[in-house]
Amino acid sequence: MADMTPQKTKMPEQEPQIRNKNFEEVALGYTKEMAIKEAGRCLNCKNKPCVSGCPVNVRIPDFIACVAKGDFEEAYNIITTTNALPAVCGRVCPQENQCEGKCVRGIKGESVGIGRLERFVADYHREHGKAIEVNIKPNGKKVAVVGAGPAGLTCAGDLARKGYDVTVFEAFHTAGGVLIYGIPEFRLPKSVVAAEVENLKNLGVKIMTDMVIGKVLTINELIDMGFDAVFVGSGAGLPAFMGIEGENALGVYSANEILTRINLMKAYKSEYDTPIKVMKKVAIIGGGNVAMDAARCAKRLGADVYVIYRRSENEMPARREEVHHAKEEGINFKFLTNPTRILSDENFYVTGIECVNMQLGEPDESGRRKPEKIDGSEHILDVDSVIMALGTGPNPLILKTATDISTNKRGCIIVNEDMQTSKENVYAGGDSVSGAATVISAMGAGKRAATAIDNKIKMSK
Amino acid sequence: MFEIVDKKVLNSSVTSLTIKAPFIAKKAKAGQFLIVKADETGERIPLTISDFDSSAGTVTIVIQAVGFTTKKLVRMNCGDYLADVAGPLGLPTEFGNPKKAIIIGGGVGCAIAYPQAKTLHNMGVDVTVIAGFRSKDIVILEDEMKKVSNNLYITTDDGSYGEKGLVTDVLKCLLNKGGYDLVIAIGPVIMMKFVALTTKPYSVKTIVSLNPIMIDGTGMCGGCRVNVGGETKFACVDGPDFDGHLVDFDELMRRNMLFREEEAHACRLEENSNG
Numbered sequence: 001m002a003d004m005t006p007q008k009t010k011m012p013e014q015e016p017q018i019r020n021k022n023f024e025e026v027a028l029g030y031t032k033e034m035a036i037k038e039a040g041r042c043l044n045c046k047n048k049p050c051v052s053g054c055p056v057n058v059r060i061p062d063f064i065a066c067v068a069k070g071d072f073e074e075a076y077n078i079i080t081t082t083n084a085l086p087a088v089c090g091r092v093c094p095q096e097n098q099c100e101g102k103c104v105r106g107i108k109g110e111s112v113g114i115g116r117l118e119r120f121v122a123d124y125h126r127e128h129g130k131a132i133e134v135n136i137k138p139n140g141k142k143v144a145v146v147g148a149g150p151a152g153l154t155c156a157g158d159l160a161r162k163g164y165d166v167t168v169f170e171a172f173h174t175a176g177g178v179l180i181y182g183i184p185e186f187r188l189p190k191s192v193v194a195a196e197v198e199n200l201k202n203l204g205v206k207i208m209t210d211m212v213i214g215k216v217l218t219i220n221e222l223i224d225m226g227f228d229a230v231f232v233g234s235g236a237g238l239p240a241f242m243g244i245e246g247e248n249a250l251g252v253y254s255a256n257e258i259l260t261r262i263n264l265m266k267a268y269k270s271e272y273d274t275p276i277k278v279m280k281k282v283a284i285i286g287g288g289n290v291a292m293d294a295a296r297c298a299k300r301l302g303a304d305v306y307v308i309y310r311r312s313e314n315e316m317p318a319r320r321e322e323v324h325h326a327k328e329e330g331i332n333f334k335f336l337t338n339p340t341r342i343l344s345d346e347n348f349y350v351t352g353i354e355c356v357n358m359q360l361g362e363p364d365e366s367g368r369r370k371p372e373k374i375d376g377s378e379h380i381l382d383v384d385s386v387i388m389a390l391g392t393g394p395n396p397l398i399l400k401t402a403t404d405i406s407t408n409k410r411g412c413i414i415v416n417e418d419m420q421t422s423k424e425n426v427y428a429g430g431d432s433v434s435g436a437a438t439v440i441s442a443m444g445a446g447k448r449a450a451t452a453i454d455n456k457i458k459m460s461k
Numbered sequence: 462m463f464e465i466v467d468k469k470v471l472n473s474s475v476t477s478l479t480i481k482a483p484f485i486a487k488k489a490k491a492g493q494f495l496i497v498k499a500d501e502t503g504e505r506i507p508l509t510i511s512d513f514d515s516s517a518g519t520v521t522i523v524i525q526a527v528g529f530t531t532k533k534l535v536r537m538n539c540g541d542y543l544a545d546v547a548g549p550l551g552l553p554t555e556f557g558n559p560k561k562a563i564i565i566g567g568g569v570g571c572a573i574a575y576p577q578a579k580t581l582h583n584m585g586v587d588v589t590v591i592a593g594f595r596s597k598d599i600v601i602l603e604d605e606m607k608k609v610s611n612n613l614y615i616t617t618d619d620g621s622y623g624e625k626g627l628v629t630d631v632l633k634c635l636l637n638k639g640g641y642d643l644v645i646a647i648g649p650v651i652m653m654k655f656v657a658l659t660t661k662p663y664s665v666k667t668i669v670s671l672n673p674i675m676i677d678g679t680g681m682c683g684g685c686r687v688n689v690g691g692e693t694k695f696a697c698v699d700g701p702d703f704d705g706h707l708v709d710f711d712e713l714m715r716r717n718m719l720f721r722e723e724e725a726h727a728c729r730l731e732e733n734s735n736g
């Protein structure tokens with residue numbers, strides 16, 4: 001009989017007023033006892049709605065049953081048959097819209113803490129588990145993966161397990177993509193990402209960093225080098241700006257720039273060389289996860305932080321937990337507010353941001369109510385920095401030298417249901433196809449592409 | 462890891478490093494740049510490729526020791542390894558089909574102007590080089606530039622060598638004589654600004670190579686945004702070369718000042734640690 005406690009077992013966290021001054025992980029993870037207790041809340045439903053809510057179809061009730069029995073290693077084995085990066089997913093998936101959103105326990109009370117359990121299992125394995133013996137029979141086929149983010153790493157891992165000789169080409173000096181440059185340490189420790197990358201290397205995946213594909217090598221050259229297929233998972237790295245007056249003033253940044261300085265380059269640590277400007281009062285423009293990450297980073301660097309979002313809280317695309325954490329940490333939210341102009345002093349440094357109030361009108365093409373300006377509501381917020389977190393578009397660098405790969409008008413690569421592009425033997429997935437989305441949907445795409453590549457190569461043998 | 466295979470001290474603050482980077486050497490073209498990270502804790506900085514040898518698999522960068530990282534780089538020696546080198550980034554220079562070109566280098570910018578002159582010279586173009594320096598003791602690459610040009614003018618601010626004055630003084634004389642259809646200027650932003658202002662009334666195509674602050678060099682951070690003809694461009698992917706008549710140089714100069722205080726701070730730390 002399941003434990004019918006209506007609430008999830010609470011996750012221990014750092015106190016808000018302590019954690020908003022450090023970059024250590026916010027959520028501390030379940031203990032064994034907590035995990036076993038939470039696992040006891042699963043009803044083990046026959047039709048498993050949670051599994052259908054997971055983009056990589058983790059066998060959720062099966063792994064939770066193992067956790068309930070205290071067999072954490074078996075739980076890990078079950079998860080990793082379909083999910084190559086469980087320690088990452090347990091931390092950053094928007095579970096409320098996926099597995100947990102479909103959980104029957106969520107109808108009356110809170111869903112089972114599936115994400116928390118996944119994280120526990122992955123962390124337990126990392127700390128206590130034995131390296132899984134790999135017994136892979138090489139099939140003599142080579143696949144190139146462009147981009148070492150969630151899509152690329154997942155695709156690489158799946159193909160390596162099937163016996164492919166996989167090389168991942170990464171433009172940055174560290175593998176991980178958005179998991180390294182975008183998501184902050186306090187939400188996803190970089191040691192966790194590094195451990196997942198090590199797991200892939202143990203499967204035989206080769207990772208070449210500092211390789212900007214499209215520049216140093218083209219897709220055609222990869223094919224000429226003997227790769228039987230290429231998977232492009234180059235992400236959505238191109239930041240958007242608003243195009244408003246004053247946007248090039250000193251102290252206006254893209255969220256990508258601030259997050260890269262902090263997360264990839266570790267500008268917050270004194271032993272690293274990359275500088276970051278002191279920000280006393282900062283406005284973050286946007287309402288997604290990136291806006292929350294930028295806001296919480298700025299707070300940790302000592303700033304007063306305002307998140308400016310043109311719709312209301314209900315329409316915010318950010319994960320609920322991130323918004324909740326941000327509020328606890330003392331981030332101020334200005335909903336239904338939109339910037340119109342950035343003000344600067346005679347030396348071009350930001351001194352403020354002019355905003356207007358908004359109201360919600362009829363639903364637009366995204367299904368959300370369209371924000372409309374309220375005339376005469378202009379007001380100025382004094383800030384010394386502005387961070388634009390307005391979303392990102394696919395990086396066009398690769399496609400400039402691969403014009404035979406078709407894209408849509410937003411610059412996203414067009415693929416068929418097998419993730420195949422318009423170019424033979426070239427597949428794509430993740431944000432470069434969908435536009436900015438989630439880690440797990442990119443992983444799902446990497447997985448589908450790996451299956452399709454395997455089928456195609458097997459057929460052509 | 463990328464091995465330094467040659468090091469030349471060009472003057473008291475300018476050093477050239479030749480780096481083993483076979484993939485990059487095979488693809489590099491004049492006008493492109495590298496992102497270089499000296500060591501594990503280093504920052505990523507953009508440096509223009511000043512020479513490359515695809516058969517030897519090497520690329521050469523010329524560094525003026527002005528900030529924390531550039532000082533770190535010039536202290537490195539042959540046999541040392543740079544942690545990371547990525548490239549070739551940015552678009553190659555589009556020379557078109559000029560007949561008579563003026564290449565202007567300012568200070569360390571001559572190291573980048575030199576391969577441009579060389580490329581044009583090899584294309585059979587009539588090349589005049591104007592190289593400007595503060596004083597005689599920091600003149601670099603004089604022999605090299607002489608070899609790839611029909612005329613070489615050296616100017617110094619203090620008149621200690623060549624002609625006393627600015628590169629724009631010589632430029633103006635040449636433009637008055639006429640016949641030039643391309644000017645390329647590489648050097649301090651203020652110099653490029655005045656070169657562009659000088660050539661504008663003569664309507665001579667003027668290319669400048671910009672050097673804004675950047676991190677990734679692939680279009681991701683947006684730190685390198687510059688105003689060109691009223692539009693925001695990313696120097697890393699849309700440049701680094703732009704039409705000098707369209708660039709907002711004043712904005713670029715201000716944006717390049719952003720980390721000046723942090724840089725000064727880092728320098729002090731370094732001086733302290735060196736006793």
